[in-house]
Amino acid sequence: MSAKVFSLSCCIIPAAFLLIFAHLNNPPTISFLGALLDLAASSFPFNLLEVDCLFNYHHRRGEYNPLCDDFPPCFPPPDTEATSVFCVDPNGCCDFTTVQSAVDAVPRHSENRNVLWINKGVYFEKVMIPATKPNITFQGQGFDLTAIMWNDTANSSHGTFYSASVSVFATGFVAKNISFMVNVAPIPRPGDVGAQAVAIRIGGDQAAFWGCGFFGAQDTLHDDRGRHYFKECFIQGSIDFIFGDARSLYENCRLISIADPVSAGVRTITGSVTAHARESNEDHTGYSFVNCSIGGTGRIWLGRAWRPYSRVVFAYTSMSDIIASEGWNDWNDPSRDQSVFYGEYKCTGDGANLADRMPYALKLSDAQALPYLNTSYIDGDRWLKPYCDSLIST
């Protein structure tokens, strides 16, 4: 096959043809393509171009690659004025085989939205987005199909903060339908030193996560600083599995504890959902969970006060009986009882009974809860774009 074949410009192939391609079980045969081209030529005589679109994915890096047979033809789409596309595939079917190499290719201080379309697969690499690379989107194929994983621990990386599989220091990061994971074996137990590992550290402002997974045990999600949004995410952890000093809204998320199980009647604590680190009464930070669910194993707190002004709200959230009846913990510093802000509002389930909560736990009034219930809490009207914004489809 010559490198140049007559075919249609990608953009004008009707969606129906693309669907036929997408659903082919076998690689398209030459005769099938020939028939298509004949058909196309007679139906669309106006746009025969010398574009090697239908075949180029078989010829990446010089030779036929059977692993690319299912790779979408005519993909990725060309850049637009506002969006640049970086295509990542572990089998070499498009431009990049690692996520970091695609990040490295994004221009510094770009005003475009730079979408890394990341094909299904587990990417075993440590990824870092520096502050000089704003406006990057990671778009996976589903949080059960695309994942980034690395194997550092606090010990191996000289501190929890450096253990993250993915670290984001840039503004305007977006992730859709992708998972961030740690690979630590064995899973750290309460009291273990140095075994904790962060799946992602989010240290940039204005970050949004849609349909993402966060898998770890102790210290899974370092929700470090800036304003962040999480929607329909799956977050797994044990001790302090969401921690940091960001201002974040979690909507419709599933929080799954894998903390050590505790026998009925035993009061041992084996984990905590949050460890928020607000330092002073002036800081406008805190975690708000709205319409989430908490389940899994262990006997855990909703939060503990990593710093004196720790602030966390749970609203309309269902809590299983793994939540300890006292609910919260002051990090063994009673002076924090006066400065923490721990609120609950209209939660349900066996874990949501407020009767035995710590005295400083607040049952929020309607007026107290209101500022935490929607994206205004994170100034979303100033920056948050909808899920479909800049979505790249095959």
Ligand SMILES: *[C@@H]1O[C@H](CO)[C@@H](O)[C@H](O)[C@H]1NC(C)=O
């Ligand atoms: C991101 O891109 C937008 C335009 O799409 C631009 O206004 C903004 O300045 C960029 N963000 C940063 C931090 O450069």
Ligand SMILES: *[C@@H]1O[C@H](CO)[C@@H](O)[C@H](O)[C@H]1NC(C)=O
């Ligand atoms: C992580 O995996 C890499 C590559 O397999 C290996 O070289 C390294 O020793 C592992 N690190 C730890 C802390 O296990």
Ligand SMILES: *[C@@H]1O[C@H](CO)[C@@H](O)[C@H](O)[C@H]1NC(C)=O
């Ligand atoms: C981490 O390092 C500390 C101090 O060197 C050591 O005591 C601990 O056992 C290590 N933890 C793991 C999980 O290797």
Ligand SMILES: *[C@@H]1O[C@H](CO)[C@@H](O)[C@H](O)[C@H]1NC(C)=O
């Ligand atoms: C991607 O995430 C969105 C938002 O949570 C969800 O509606 C959609 O079903 C997800 N798609 C896939 C392919 O996982």
Ligand SMILES: *[C@@H]1O[C@H](CO)[C@@H](O)[C@H](O)[C@H]1NC(C)=O
């Ligand atoms: C609450 O979350 C559930 C499960 O994610 C979802 O089906 C439902 O639509 C959400 N309700 C609202 C009001 O967002």
Ligand SMILES: *[C@@H]1O[C@H](CO)[C@@H](O)[C@H](O)[C@H]1NC(C)=O
């Ligand atoms: C969020 O709720 C506040 C208070 O009810 C309201 O003023 C604001 O318009 C709401 N914002 C959004 C984005 O719905």
